[in-house]
Amino acid sequence: MADEHTAREIGLAVRRVLLAGREMQSAMARRIGVRVTDLQAVDHVEAAESPIGTVELAARLGIRxxxxxxxxxxxxxxxxxxxxxxxxxxxxxxxxITDHARVEVRQALAPLIARITTITAALDDDQAETVLGFLDDIVTAMREPTDHPG
Structure with missing residues (x-):
């Protein structure tokens, strides 16, 4: 179990990851010539486990x-x-999502994916399992407030 200082440092590192993600998203939107919300919409449509409609997309984006x-x-x-x-x-x-958009997004993400692949390859199996579990837990924690409004 991490001590209080380490837990705080991990929390700050997660925050840096989130900020870097937003910065990357803005840069990527500029690169492919769309608004950030447009890029988020394309991402939601592509990542959906089953087809979604406009109303569902609005809910996921938090817009009318x-x-x-x-x-x-x-x-x-x-x-x-x-x-x-x-x-x-x-x-x-x-x-x-169209094939054109899928290719465009993948090309824009290719350098980042290559860097992440290199970083991941340096992990042994136990480290990879720990990191994966940690990231899954962070995703669950981040979704919790939206899963339980109030």
Whole structure:
């Protein structure tokens, strides 16, 4: 178990990771010519375990449904997302990332992924398992407030 000083240092390191992630996201959005919220939307659509619609996307981004509709219109027009009717509910629109956007995002992330791969390769199996468990716990902790509003 980490002592109080080490726990504080780890907390500060997590904060630095989060800040660096935001900085990277802003730089990446500029690089591919979209707004940060647009990039976040593309990321949510790609990362979703099952297809999502505009209302779901709005909830994930913390924006109003009308704002999400404008955002989706912009991303469809730019060739980053497609819309299609939900086969089970024709009134519902499903969103998907285009191959073009997927390639563009992967190319933009390639240098970072290469650096992370190099860092990860230096870990032994026990270290990798510890880091993975720690990161999963951090993700769970970060999602908890949104899972339980109040």
């Amino acid at each position: 449904s009308a704002s999400a509709t404008v955002l989706v219109d912009r991303l469809v027009e730019a060739g980053h997302l497609t819309r299609s009717a939900d086969p089970e509910d024709g009134r519902r629109v499903m969103l998907a």
